[in-house]
Amino acid sequence: MYANKKYLTIAWILVLPALLIRGFTTIYPIFETFRISFYDIKILRGINEFVGFENYVKIFHDPKLLDAINFTAIFVVGSMIGHILLGVILALILNMKFGGQKILRTIVLLPWALPMVVVAIASKWAFNNDYGLINDFVRRFNPSFHMDWLINTDTARFAVIAVDLWKDLPFFAILVLASLQFISSDVYEAAKVDGAGSIRSFFKITLPLISKNLFVLSIFFTMWRITSFDVVYAMTAGGPGNSTDLIAYRITTEAFTNLNTGYSAAMAVTLFVVMAILSGISLYGSKKVDY
Template sequence: MKNKKSILAAAWLLVIPVLSIRAFTTLYPIAATIRNSFFDIKLLQGKNEFCGIKNYIFAFRDPKVLTSIEFTVIFVAASMILHIMMGVILALILNIKFKGQRFLRTIILIPWAMPAVVIGMAAKWGFNNDYGLINDLIRRFINPDFNYSWLIYKNSARFAVIVMDLWKDLPFFAILVLSGLQFISHDIYEAARVDGASGIQCFTKITLPLIAKNVATLTIPFTLWRLTSFDLVYSMTSGGPGEDTALIAYRITMEAFTNLNTGYAAALAVLLFIVMLIFTSLNMRLQTKMAD
């Protein structure tokens, strides 16, 4: 018994320094952000005054923030719907046995491995009207007189950001769905075909139900990544035209490091943190139900 206690004490002595560092680098910034959110901190003006919930009230009246929230909701919803639909289709294609299957599974992850800033810069050039790849292909194969500046109009700029986000992360999502498909036995499909089931029936009655848990588990973390997305918009559109492609994470960064309005940025960060806590709790509940 004494030996077990001494081993446990030694284990805690080894773990406590790591836990202390982790607590300092995680809990302290959170506490400091919550504290700053109740202060009017403007570094350029040397201002640091307690303002209560003024920052939170102004957040829901600020046109720039409301526009950011609007696009964030559109971005997250559209991106996740397309990720789920196209990710399942791509996973099914990758699950088909053919020559070069392993090679395709490897190279398809290249966009995901690339930094979002690099993709954003490439997309900024690719959607350019004069020398961009997109318009060049349209002029070659569809309409030789086509002229359109994608990133200077609200709807097309938002569309371009969503497309590039999908292009980057869809392969990774599909590979994770593919891992779920690998656990489905071919015997189930053979038995279904013997009973006269068509390919569509096999997909709807066997494949979809068996990968539903896998897809649902992936949806929430991918949603959280979309909520905190910053670098793609920063390098591709800089939030433009106007503020129409500014995601909420981008707006927080601009308020904190460009406008140096630290207190207001902290309030926005706390609101985003609350939203992420809600999604995290949903994820934990979902995984608990799936485990049962």
């Protein structure tokens, strides 16, 4: 018994430095962000005043933040619809038996392996009207085609969503593919004997059996979309105007461009609460959605 306590003490001594570093770099910033969210801090003007919930009230009256919330909702819904529909289709294709299957699965993952900043910068050039890859391809069929993708609001939003979808869709599909691999082929053989075709088998067997994993994946990918920052930062910088502002990008702009630290902290805390609620929904929903 004494030896066990001795080993346990030694273990804690060895782990303690890592715990202290982790606590300082994770827990302390969270509490500090929460604290300064109640202050009006303007670094250049030397202002550091306690204002209570004034920063939180300002959130509901900030037109730029409301625009960011609006586009974030469009971005999340549009991107997730694409992830679910195209991700399932791509997973079904990758689950088929054919030559070169492993090579194709590797190639499909390449976009996901690239850093988002690199993809966003390359996409910024690709969507250029004069010498971009997208317009060059379209002009091979329609020489008079002209489109300033990142200058018009609607097309800029579409471009941001399309790039995000292209980047993370392969990873989503691979995770769905992992769910498909757990479905026994005997189930499909039995359905085939009963006269069920491919479409009916998909809706009666495949979709119900992967629905729980699909639901959990959708929640986590939705959370990642809400906190997306780099695609807008590198591709559009929130433009044209504020039409492609995402919430995380607006928080960063307030903190590091406008140096409005207290207000940006209040927005960050609010986003943290939203993410915590979504995490709770994910845990609750994963228990309820089952077949």
